[in-house]
Amino acid sequence: MHKLAVAGTGYVGLVAGVCFAEMGHQVTCVDIDESKVELMKSGVSPIYETGLEELMQKNYAAGRIDYTTDYVSAYKDADAIFIGVGTPEQPDGSANLSYIATVARQIAETIEKDCLVVVKSTVPVGTNDKVEQFIRDFLINPVKVEVASNPEFLAQGSAVHDTLHAERIIIGTESKWAEELLKSIYKPFGLPIVSVNRRSSEMIKYAANDFLALKISYMNDIANLCELVGADIGDVAEGMGYDPRIGSKFLNAGIGFGGSCFPKDTKALEYLAKQHGYELRTVKSAIDVNQDQKTMLYKKASKRLITFNGLKVAVLGLTFKPGTDDLREAASLENVPMLLQQGADIYAYDPVGAANFAKLFPEGASAKGAISYVSTPEEALDGANVCFIFTEWGEIKALHPDVYRKLMRTPLVYDGRNLYSVAAMRDAGVEYHSIGREG
Numbered sequence: 001m002h003k004l005a006v007a008g009t010g011y012v013g014l015v016a017g018v019c020f021a022e023m024g025h026q027v028t029c030v031d032i033d034e035s036k037v038e039l040m041k042s043g044v045s046p047i048y049e050t051g052l053e054e055l056m057q058k059n060y061a062a063g064r065i066d067y068t069t070d071y072v073s074a075y076k077d078a079d080a081i082f083i084g085v086g087t088p089e090q091p092d093g094s095a096n097l098s099y100i101a102t103v104a105r106q107i108a109e110t111i112e113k114d115c116l117v118v119v120k121s122t123v124p125v126g127t128n129d130k131v132e133q134f135i136r137d138f139l140i141n142p143v144k145v146e147v148a149s150n151p152e153f154l155a156q157g158s159a160v161h162d163t164l165h166a167e168r169i170i171i172g173t174e175s176k177w178a179e180e181l182l183k184s185i186y187k188p189f190g191l192p193i194v195s196v197n198r199r200s201s202e203m204i205k206y207a208a209n210d211f212l213a214l215k216i217s218y219m220n221d222i223a224n225l226c227e228l229v230g231a232d233i234g235d236v237a238e239g240m241g242y243d244p245r246i247g248s249k250f251l252n253a254g255i256g257f258g259g260s261c262f263p264k265d266t267k268a269l270e271y272l273a274k275q276h277g278y279e280l281r282t283v284k285s286a287i288d289v290n291q292d293q294k295t296m297l298y299k300k301a302s303k304r305l306i307t308f309n310g311l312k313v314a315v316l317g318l319t320f321k322p323g324t325d326d327l328r329e330a331a332s333l334e335n336v337p338m339l340l341q342q343g344a345d346i347y348a349y350d351p352v353g354a355a356n357f358a359k360l361f362p363e364g365a366s367a368k369g370a371i372s373y374v375s376t377p378e379e380a381l382d383g384a385n386v387c388f389i390f391t392e393w394g395e396i397k398a399l400h401p402d403v404y405r406k407l408m409r410t411p412l413v414y415d416g417r418n419l420y421s422v423a424a425m426r427d428a429g430v431e432y433h434s435i436g437r438e439g
């Protein structure tokens with residue numbers, strides 16, 4: 001078992017730290033935020049993630065995990081330090097590496113024994129070479145330090161499960177020592193390990209994420225064509241998915257991909273290509289299709305209604321996907337401001353994300369429209385003139401089509417997640433518009 005430190009307690013860092021502890025390693029998670037550290041010590045997770053708090057409490061009680069702001073004590077005698085800090089997108093699409101640089105410098109100035117620094121954050125190809133050089137430039141004690149790449153493939157909402165049951169662990173190393181150490185850290189997980197060089201490892205992360213983004217944009221593109229030619233995207237996806245070369249996952253057309261990864265990673269790879277004088281046309285198309293897709297339903301509804309001014313608009317779902325309170329790049333963030341601008345009276349429901357949304361759009365009247373947050377989908381639908389569905393939460397999916405007809409003043413529904421059968425909505429007397437299907 002190893003002594004590990006993890007820098008950053010966001011989705012990547014905290015979940016990795018907790019899972020390493022669960023596998024028997026001695027883990028110290030470092031964050032700069034004192035109140036967050038106190039919260040984690042008391043067994044409360046700063047992020048909403050199924051199963052995470054239970055594992056935090058169990059491993060904290062067993063003395064295998066601790067949380068601190070004191071990076072010196074955490075780093076100085078660690079066998080390996082995992083970096084899981086954010087790499088947010090900059091206005092030009094490139095990744096902001098300043099958080100990584102800060103941690104790298106702290107590591108260089110504190111380690112007192114040979115140490116492997118493992119970058120889990122998604123970073124542009126070639127970054128880890130620079131991180132290694134940077135750490136060596138600032139190193140104070142005469143110890144061996146190497147950098148390895150170990151990208152993360154967890155999805156929000158199922159992060160713990162994805163980590164403990166990953167299809168593969170990718171490790172990118174430049175020496176036998178680094179490769180063997182990382183392999184021994186991951187041995188207790190009992191998962192397949194793919195060992196490549198550092199740059200390939202960095203590229204695998206982007207190539208995998210962007211391929212999934214491409215798959216979604218392709219299906220959205222085809223869905224838009226399906227509507228024009230009278231085909232049904234659900235049936236088309238099902239028929240395609242039987243071919244194992246295509247696979248049945250990530251074929252769901254909808255309101256476009258959001259979250260902290262696909263939008264950022266598509267732009268970052270396009271930017272990297274551009275830097276090397278290459279135009280990554282496939283990825284660029286995926287970005288363009290996605291941008292248009294997010295406002296597709298709003299545009300359709302705008303054509304159908306003369307105005308949103310003074311209309312009661314039910315918004316069901318605010319987060320970028322179910323199972324998370326994360327709003328980053330969510331379709332709601334594009335559509336709600338447009339509806340407010342048009343003078344809509346919005347009643348929004350989200351089982352988990354409403355509080356975060358209310359920080360951005362406080363309850364009450366704005367310049368033109370107004371927004372209220374309600375605790376059930378029924379309250380949002382009551383007396384509504386139109387309804388938009390942005391997230392496929394189970395609570396929304398479970399609503400019977402009759403509920404829309406009974407509660408809404410005019411049963412007019414724009415569904416960005418294709419939650420209902422077109423026939424069932426028609427039979428219930430609902431005017432139903434979805435993605436890539438008739439209506």
Ligand code: UGA
Pocket residue numbers: 122152153154155156157209212216249250251252253254255256257258259260261262320321
């Ligand atoms: C994604 C990847 O799935 C993870 O493998 C990866 O590790 C992670 O990014 C990351 O780089 O950290 P995540 O962003 O949490 O995970 O969520 P996904 O479940 O992949 O969904 C992303 C977006 O695509 C959501 O807005 C979702 O609604 C949309 N989506 C997904 C579709 O529109 N259609 C689909 O068929 C699947």
